[in-house]
Amino acid sequence: MITEQEGKRVPFVVEWREAFKTHIPAVDAEHRHLFLLVKSLDLDSIEDTVNELLNYVIEHFGNEQALMEQSGYPDFKDHLKLHETFATTVGEFLGSGDAWSEERVQELRRFLNKWLIGHIMTHDMRFGRWYVERRGQRVQQAAPARPESAGWLARLFGRR
Numbered sequence: 001m002i003t004e005q006e007g008k009r010v011p012f013v014v015e016w017r018e019a020f021k022t023h024i025p026a027v028d029a030e031h032r033h034l035f036l037l038v039k040s041l042d043l044d045s046i047e048d049t050v051n052e053l054l055n056y057v058i059e060h061f062g063n064e065q066a067l068m069e070q071s072g073y074p075d076f077k078d079h080l081k082l083h084e085t086f087a088t089t090v091g092e093f094l095g096s097g098d099a100w101s102e103e104r105v106q107e108l109r110r111f112l113n114k115w116l117i118g119h120i121m122t123h124d125m126r127f128g129r130w131y132v133e134r135r136g137q138r139v140q141q142a143a144p145a146r147p148e149s150a151g152w153l154a155r156l157f158g159r160r
Contacts, residue, residue: 013039014113020120022128027067030060031120038112046100050108054090064124071131079123086115 016035021028037053061083068076093111098104 013109014117015039020117022120022124023132024067024128027064027124027128030056030063031116031124034060034116038109038116041105041109041112043100043102043105046105050094053112057087057090064127067131068127071135073127073130075126075130079127082119082123086119 014035016032020031022031033056034053037049037056041049041053065076065080065083068079073079089111093108
C-alpha cells in the first residue's frame with residue numbers, strides 16, 4: 001500500500017510493535033531488526049539492502065532454529081519447513097530476473113511485512129509461549145551463525 005504525502009508517493013511501512021513480542025529477548029531483538037531492514041528497502045539502495053536483509057534472515061533463522069532444537073521444541077521440524085518455504089518463495093522472487101522498480105520494491109516490502117507479521121503472530125508466538133512455559137525467562141544463547149561460504153539460499157538450507 002502506498003499513500004500520498006505532499007504530492008509524493010510514500011510506501012506504507014509496518015513498524016515493530018510490542019504485540020509482536022515472543023518474550024524471548026534474543027528472538028524479539030532480531031525480529032525488531034528485521035522490521036527495520038524491511039522498512040529501509042528503497043529503490044536507490046535495493047541491492048545492498050536486499051543482501052543485508054538476506055544475510056540477517058539467515059542469521060536469525062539459524063539462531064531461532066538452534067534455540068528450538070536445543071530446547072527440544074516439539075514443532076521444530078514443522079517450523080523449519082516454514083522457513084524453507086519462505087526461502088524458496090523469496091528465492092523465486094529475487095531470481096525472476098525482473099528489473100527493480102518502485103513497484104517491485106513495494107511488492108517485496110508487502111510480502112515481507114505480511115509474512116513477518118503472520119509468522120511471528122502465529123508460529124513464533126507459539127514457540128515463545130512453549131519456551132517461556134518450559135524454560136522460564138532464562139534464554140539459552142543460540143549457536144552463532146557460521147561464516148558465509150555459499151549462496152544465501154544454500155546457507156539457509158544448511159548446504160554449505
